[in-house]
Amino acid sequence: MDLNEFMNAVFNFEDYSQLLPLVTNSLIAGAVLGLVGGLIGTFVMMRDLAFAVHGIAELSFAGAAFALLIGANVVFGSLLGSVVAAVILGVMGMRARDRNSIIGVIMPFGLGLGILFLSLYEGRSANKFGLLTGQIVSVDTVQLNVMLGCSLFVIVALLAIWRPLTFASADPDLAEARGVPVGKLAIGFMFLLGLAVALSIQIVGALLVLALVITPSAAALRVTASPRLVVGLSVIFALVSVVGGILLALGGRIPISPYVTTISFLIYVVCRLIGARRDKLGRTRRSASPDIAAVKVTAA
Amino acid sequence: MTTPAVSLQGASLSFGNRVLWHDLDLEINPGEFFAVLGPNGSGKTSFLRVLLGLQPLTHGSARINGSSVARGSRDIGYIPQQKSFVSGTPLRARDLVGLGLDGHRWGVRLNGRRHRRRVDELLDLVGASSYAEAPVGLLSGGEQQRLRAAQALATDPKVLLCDEPLLSLDLHHQQAVSALINTQCHEQNSAVVFVTHEINPIIDYVDRVLYLAGGQFRVGAPEDVMTTEVLSDMYNSHVEVIHNEGRIIVVGLPDATTHHHGEED
Numbered sequence: 001m002d003l004n005e006f007m008n009a010v011f012n013f014e015d016y017s018q019l020l021p022l023v024t025n026s027l028i029a030g031a032v033l034g035l036v037g038g039l040i041g042t043f044v045m046m047r048d049l050a051f052a053v054h055g056i057a058e059l060s061f062a063g064a065a066f067a068l069l070i071g072a073n074v075v076f077g078s079l080l081g082s083v084v085a086a087v088i089l090g091v092m093g094m095r096a097r098d099r100n101s102i103i104g105v106i107m108p109f110g111l112g113l114g115i116l117f118l119s120l121y122e123g124r125s126a127n128k129f130g131l132l133t134g135q136i137v138s139v140d141t142v143q144l145n146v147m148l149g150c151s152l153f154v155i156v157a158l159l160a161i162w163r164p165l166t167f168a169s170a171d172p173d174l175a176e177a178r179g180v181p182v183g184k185l186a187i188g189f190m191f192l193l194g195l196a197v198a199l200s201i202q203i204v205g206a207l208l209v210l211a212l213v214i215t216p217s218a219a220a221l222r223v224t225a226s227p228r229l230v231v232g233l234s235v236i237f238a239l240v241s242v243v244g245g246i247l248l249a250l251g252g253r254i255p256i257s258p259y260v261t262t263i264s265f266l267i268y269v270v271c272r273l274i275g276a277r278r279d280k281l282g283r284t285r286r287s288a289s290p291d292i293a294a295v296k297v298t299a300a
Numbered sequence: 301m302t303t304p305a306v307s308l309q310g311a312s313l314s315f316g317n318r319v320l321w322h323d324l325d326l327e328i329n330p331g332e333f334f335a336v337l338g339p340n341g342s343g344k345t346s347f348l349r350v351l352l353g354l355q356p357l358t359h360g361s362a363r364i365n366g367s368s369v370a371r372g373s374r375d376i377g378y379i380p381q382q383k384s385f386v387s388g389t390p391l392r393a394r395d396l397v398g399l400g401l402d403g404h405r406w407g408v409r410l411n412g413r414r415h416r417r418r419v420d421e422l423l424d425l426v427g428a429s430s431y432a433e434a435p436v437g438l439l440s441g442g443e444q445q446r447l448r449a450a451q452a453l454a455t456d457p458k459v460l461l462c463d464e465p466l467l468s469l470d471l472h473h474q475q476a477v478s479a480l481i482n483t484q485c486h487e488q489n490s491a492v493v494f495v496t497h498e499i500n501p502i503i504d505y506v507d508r509v510l511y512l513a514g515g516q517f518r519v520g521a522p523e524d525v526m527t528t529e530v531l532s533d534m535y536n537s538h539v540e541v542i543h544n545e546g547r548i549i550v551v552g553l554p555d556a557t558t559h560h561h562g563e564e565d
């Protein structure tokens with residue numbers, strides 16, 4: 001059953017409670033992906049990888065389109081494209097400037113490939129569209145299990161490297177001196193990011209991945225600098241965006257991605273406003289740098 | 301006889317055919333305040349990276365407390381060359397110091413209370429308690445540098461390596477940070493290796509200097525190394541060194557007076 005048939009056939013506000021069970025799979029997938037997006041987004045912001053996420057998404061799109069063309073599992077195709085792109089970026093582009101030019105080269109190549117595969121594909125056009133703009137409503141149980149498995153892996157792996165990754169992201173020089181394997185962590189993180197991007201694409205599509213991986217964390221960063229709060233808020237924001245998006249889409253004829261992107265955008269705007277207000281108050285409230293006398297030292 | 305905190309034997313470092321120093325023998329003792337001076341690109345940062353175990357020597361050996369240099373040694377505290385934190389960094393002052401304490405450990409932090417207490421002590425030690433909860437990205441260069449000092453002191457290091465820790469600080473913060481480091485040197489008997497462009501802010505603390513220039517080096521007391529004869533010889537052109545009221549002024553450095561502007565890369 002494709003999205004449009006589904007909507008035409010069963011959309012009706014009065015039937016909302018009957019519709020809900022039909023999207024249970026999607027809701028579960030959405031909630032887990034919200035969790036993944038919120039967790040990984042903090043590091044994407046710290047490591048300045050927003051553009052990389054976009055680049056990875058386009059290659060992921062190419063992978064998914066190829067899978068669609070040859071009749072393979074789209075989720076696997078998307079994962080493969082994503083991880084290949086992410087690891088290439090991790091290995092080749094350690095410095096931000098190199099990385100951006102590599103992405104600039106890879107991204108149109110990926111999109112071009114994807115378009116090639118899609119134009120060769122003769123199946124339903126809703127499938128094509130879904131890769132770019134989201135398709136979660138049609139998540140079946142097999143897909144759901146793949147997504148849950150991958151998400152769980154990403155979450156556990158992220159927790160395992162959490163502290164050294166934070167250290168390496170915020171303060172690479174000192175982290176390196178303290179024995180943190182900064183380079184290996186960078187590549188490992190890119191691998192996880194590749195997985196997360198491929199998973200998010202299943203919900204919001206390749207073009208809108210940033211709404212799930214960047215926007216919630218960017219919003220959280222506007223209102224707090226406490227690392228725990230940033231992570232907690234960005235997970236909540238991502239969850240609200242995805243789950244809220246799915247629930248709202250149920251009551252309309254539009255795909256879910258506009259709902260997801262709009263909710264996450266609105267959250268961002270609100271956080272920016274709060275942050276701006278806080279900055280203004282905070283600057284005056286925070287005590288200025290302490291007087292020299294406050295230093296507990298005496299020159300020997 | 302005590303083990304030297306730092307010892308280099310026949311140490312040479314070159315990149316390609318560019319020799320930074322050659323055949324350097326050096327011992328730095330616990331409690332010694334040792335300054336490393338020299339123009340940009342003379343190899344000061346590389347010298348610290350050798351001691352950190354991040355940069356292999358071309359020849360010779362380097363030891364810390366009697367054992368070969370190794371990455372991640374808990375005996376070393378390190379203040380990297382200054383790089384300020386951007387305003388979106390999701391860390392408060394206390395989180396940054398906390399990373400200096402256990403940021404190299406895997407997983408997430410579980411021993412919350414004990415960790416917090418230790419971070420508070422360190423913040424207090426460097427006079428940063430009043431902005432413990434402030435986002436690091438909003439702190440001034442001097443405030444960030446105090447946090448760097450707190451991070452470096454977190455492991456009670458036997459050797460403290462500081463890479464231009466006074467760069468772009470105002471006079472007050474320069475004095476505060478160097479006094480803080482000097483305290484660690486004398487009260488905890490740590491060896492301090494202090495890389496700097498400017499010797500005057502630390503002139504009262506310095507025991508010996510290593511001067512690097514033009515692929516050569518000189519080691520000795522500041523008044524023996526910082527002389528017209530020695531520096532003119534190293535730079536291979538006439539350099540005038542004036543000692544005045546306990547300060548040392550070097551005039552006429554060939555193109556080496558170029559100052560750092562922020563990061564090097």
Ligand SMILES: Nc1ncnc2c1ncn2[C@@H]1O[C@H](COP(=O)(O)OP(=O)(O)O)[C@@H](O)[C@H]1O
Nearest residue numbers: 315316320338339340341342343344345346347
């Ligand atoms: N890994 C490296 N490979 C090649 N050249 C290097 C490397 N690290 C440093 N250099 C070069 O060695 C010289 C000394 O650098 P550095 O130790 O950073 O100097 P300083 O800290 O005194 O300004 C510079 O010319 C730099 O370009």
Ligand SMILES: [Mg+2]
Nearest residue numbers: 344345346381
């Ligand atoms: Mg340097």
